Amino acid sequence: MDAFIYNQWEIPKDQWRYGLRSSASTGCGWIATHNALHLLGYREEIPDLIRYYEYQLPLIHGNLGTSFWGPALCFRQWGFPVKVIVNGKQFDRAAKEAPASVLFYRWKSGCKIGAHFVALHHTSQGFVGYNTYRNSKGPDFYGESLEAFLKKRKYFGAVLICIQKKPS
Numbered sequence: 001m002d003a004f005i006y007n008q009w010e011i012p013k014d015q016w017r018y019g020l021r022s023s024a025s026t027g028c029g030w031i032a033t034h035n036a037l038h039l040l041g042y043r044e045e046i047p048d049l050i051r052y053y054e055y056q057l058p059l060i061h062g063n064l065g066t067s068f069w070g071p072a073l074c075f076r077q078w079g080f081p082v083k084v085i086v087n088g089k090q091f092d093r094a095a096k097e098a099p100a101s102v103l104f105y106r107w108k109s110g111c112k113i114g115a116h117f118v119a120l121h122h123t124s125q126g127f128v129g130y131n132t133y134r135n136s137k138g139p140d141f142y143g144e145s146l147e148a149f150l151k152k153r154k155y156f157g158a159v160l161i162c163i164q165k166k167p168s
C-alpha cells in the first residue's frame with residue numbers, strides 16, 4: 001500500500017489483524033507509524049509493521065493497541081532522529097519543526113476511556129492529521145495549534161513524537 005490510511009474503521013475486520021483483534025479496533029498505533037513514514041517519504045509493508053508492534057509487547061501482543069512509547073522506539077530503531085514531548089505548550093513549535101509527528105492522546109466519553117494515535121504535519125494552512133476521526137475520508141485540519149485542538153476536544157495525557165528525516 002502506497003497511500004495514507006485515513007480511516008481505520010474502513011479496514012475490513014479480517015484484514016491486518018492486530019493480535020486477536022482487528023486493526024479497525026486497535027490498529028491506530030501502526031497506522032500512525034505507516035502514515036508518518038509516508039509523510040517522510042518512506043514505506044514499510046503493513047504486515048511487517050503489525051508484526052513489529054505485536055512483538056514489542058509480547059504479553060499484550062497488540063490486543064490492547066500500541067504502547068504510547070511504541071512509535072518513538074520504532075522510529076529510533078530505524079535510524080530516524082526522534083524527539084518526545086510531553087508538555088503540551090511545546091507541541092506547536094516542535095511539530096512545526098518536524099516533517100512528521102505522531103500524536104498520542106487519551107479521551108473520555110461517558111464511562112468509556114480510550115486512547116488514539118494520529119500522524120500529522122504542519123502546512124502553510126496549519127496542522128493536518130491522518131486517521132483522526134472514525135468518519136474521516138481524507139486529511140483532517142486541526143487548526144494552527146495542537147494545544148488548542150486537544151483542549152477543545154477535551155483530550156488529555158497527550159504525548160507528541162516528532163520525527164526528522166534520516167541523516168544522509
